[in-house]
Amino acid sequence: MTTTIPSTDLPVPREALLELGLTEEQIAEAEASRPLTLAFQANEQPNAYFDVERVKKALKALAQFKHTKGRWAGKPMTIAGGGLAPWQVVWVIAPVFGWVYFDEEADAVVRVVRAVWVEVPRKNGKSTVSSGIANILLLADGEMGAEVYAAAGSLDQAKRVFDDAKRMCLTSKHARSKVRALAEVISVPHTGGVFRALSKIAEVAHGLNVHGGVVDEVHVYKSRHLVDAIETGTGARAQPLIIFITTADEATEGSIYDEKHSYTRKVADRVVLDPSHYGVIWAAEDTDDPFAEETWRKANPGLGVSPSLTYIRKEANKAQTTPSYFPTFCRLHLNRRMRDTSRLIDLNQWDGTAGMTDLARLAGRRAWGGLDLSAVSDFTAWWMGVESWQAGVELEMFWRFYVPADRVDDLARQLQVPLKQWIKEGFVKATEGNVIDYSVIKADALVDCKRVDMQRISYDRMFAGQMVQELDAELKGVEMAPVAQTFLGTSPAIKEMQRLLGKSGQQDGPGRIRHGGNPVARWMASVVEVKNDGQDNLRLVKPDRQKAQARIDGISACVNGLDGYLRRPKQKKYQAHTA
Template sequence: MARKRKTRSEPELPDDAELERLKISPEVAWFLLSRGIPLPDCPPLVKTPEPRDVAGAVFDVERVDRVLRAFGALVHTQGQWAGRSLRPDPWQVAYVLAPVFGWVRHDEAAGGYVRIVNQLYVDVPRKNGKSTLSGGIAIYMACADGEPGAQVVTAASSERQAGFVFGPIKTLAEKSPALKGRVRAHQKRVVHPKSGSYIEVVSSAADAQHGANLHCGIVDELHVHKTPDLVETIETGTGSRTQPLIVIITTADSGRRGTIYDRKRRRIEQLAARVLTDPTTYGVVWAAEPTDDPFTESTWRKANPGFGVSPTRAYLARAAAEAQQSPADLAKFLRLHCGLRTKQETRFLTLDSWDRNASIVDETRLAGREAYGGLDLASTSDLCALVWLFPDDVRGGYDALLRLWTPEANMSALDKRTAGEASVWARQGLLMVTPGNVADYDWIKLQIERDMDAFDVRSIGFDPWNATQLTNDLTEQGAPLVKVRQGFVTLSPPLKDLQRLLLAGTEERPLLRHGGNPAWRWQVDNLAVTTDPAGNVKPDKANSGDKIDGVAALVNALSEAMTRKPVARSAYEDDDAELIII
């Protein structure tokens, strides 16, 4: 619900389908139209949900008005707009400023309303006004957010980059007439004496830790940060502020896995896909699709929300012409101007196909069923996974059951990586939390023994490289454990069959029924695969977005299930006269 200023006439909003296409909430659309700001037609490729469903959430138009007034008091300092008032473009208001600064909730400890969003991520190609946007936010947070003694830092990965990061902010403070006499610009700090606030540049974790009580942190060009230290230090330095804001504004990287950029970008994509839930984090990513023609204007428009103003059409046309002349220039053009992570792996399993096959799995009805297991004990201090597959000769395909364990000491780290979802999974019984700081294999052994009593277990596939006392004990007790080598030759057939089952399955006839387990869905979304010259594939734990133990266990189980002899059913047993082969 929006706290609306009275107007002479209410603006007429587009219908729900159009707002969904534009990826603009009704509250933000109302605000723009009521202020005479046109709705932009440049939706981001990725957008996390606005925090509309948070208990007590209110859209405060006055707060957004205040931000826009603060921006308007600044002036452009370069190019054809030098000296003109810095008025954010409609896309910046619709997709960045209004969602972040407009959504508030009442906080009793703070004695009033506070922003819901405290983490902002903006991923946009070069020349789309990133420096101006981040500079305006920094000055607003220091001088106009009403926070006494606000400490605002801008993060640079090196002393050299510090000038590129801090320079635009310092210039805005020096050149804007409205700030004359109100702020003091020094070499590495802008001071607002009235509120006792300042903006300064830091280029090391040690600098960021010194006296840290941050109200706002600005991280520009995340992909140039080789380690996460500085970024993480800034993020943890806001604990005593009631409505802090961490801002990351960046261009795409070259697709390297495991970097701080990769982790942040991946999390935004998972939040947007509803794999994770965190209303305090808001992010947008502008980019072309990998299948788009990079040399057409429609692609440039899709990836660049400022197209036609900054960057201009002529600028992108020149860059595209250069890109057509050499592979090196093409890779640079794809990354810097189309927002494409140029080495990003193709997703092997899609969430759409996974969700299509969810169906319902009732464990009580699996008793006595033929079962094939897959065990993954890859990390004693993180996750351990067991998957059971139950062939279904009537409906086709398999029913699937995941069991997941983690040590109690790992829950804090796992919650951080899953935006708090791990604790939810534990409460729902989808994740078993064992005592201590390493995996308690007695819990896993006991569960396997119970499952062997309940199901008709034919075999349990496991990785011999990670064989432990658990697997030795289970073998001695007669468990039908089978070694599943983790090379291409062994894992490629079941992994490709898993992909086939998911793609062939439909909501009406799912072929891998997994019950929509969210902990499993998170791991499927994390999966990356590696390919050999012959086209064989296997899970790639090193380059996956995060944990994939549940997927690895599933592949091990499917490797065993595929050894089952095909079961043919009489054509007279169903109306379709169909012969089903498993």
């Protein structure tokens, strides 16, 4: 699943872009290069507004610098001068510098955005623009004693941004008079500012007081310690800014890239509300033809300028003739995380089937239950699908989620979701202790089953032994059935879920379920993946709970329950009525 931006959705007011000097044609060009995923909530910060003058100041400062390498050397970093593209202004610079609010603690107007995630294929100029932004933070952000850092997995990589920024300063008449550029540091004597390159945690042993940071090629980081040091070093600054720039990784779960990429998607999908985090991801989707020029343009906003069409065509030809290079081409030039799994649910379809649900109106109707009890110290889910009275709707779905109360803080921190808020709002129940109290789940399930005509409860047998026996003893006449968590065991129910969501094969249609928009189920729907065995059989991919930020228990419970629904007797049907 991907978050696609409507063509009319810009992170900057259109009138502000015109005031900044962009033409309608340039704005249209930027819209045509829109990212696949946009994490943008800055306008939702209380009292936020867009300050055109702030962006003008940033662009004026950037205009003092020129490209220093390759065929672009000497071109000023302006749209008119050819060194800056409209998409870079519209999707990166303007939203980051333009959204501000009055911070009472700082007693000043400050930036809303504090962390920026820019994920784009190679050769799209992300490092050069980041070098220019680093110089803005050092020289033109109104910060005394600004400390700015370029960080990467190796010193050579970190110095790419640092050295480029230094060359920009030395070739700028305006900046050259203000800085002292040495081999390892750029200093600004008048303000006390410094800019350094970092590549290992030992270099920050004495602590940092970070105003700005550029964290380059996040996908190669093997440890999170350096990133943590930079992020935690911003506490004394009024409006720090950390920019993460990267291409896709090799689908390594639990890495710092995986964490930041996943967090950006959560903000984009509104699973997490965080106005201070802004992110853009340009990428091809799994269903796109990797050798079509349309796909190349979708993933590369600068295609035709940087990278050149000739270069991408040459790389694509190499990928076609050298199968071992194909994954590298997809990762570096289409920004695809290469894996053998794919997203199960399109959130647009999921949101389109939210609708209204009302368990009270469904009393006595046929229902099917699903359990995913999982580990005793993590999420557990009970799902129920009840035949609906609504015209065109087959099932209304309901979830109950459980976590151990003593694990709430750890889970909230690990998963980066608003778990405490979900508990407060009643979407999750925290059971006493550091392990799940199955007696609470059983009691809730019994109450639910007595309100409807429960047909079958399906479950994953791994953790369900004792509880299933107890439910079976109390629910006379209700079938208790295990569902094998294999390709053959889960594939029919997964395909039934796709049908109910409105997707069958390649055909999309209106969904035939209503689930009420439960935010916990929505989060799980946004991350659940399936694997295909090559014979059109599917099974859910369960994340490694020691590392992953994903949980899919609610969807697993739903799939288990749908196995029973799929096998229901066809002769007994209710006539649907308009609600």
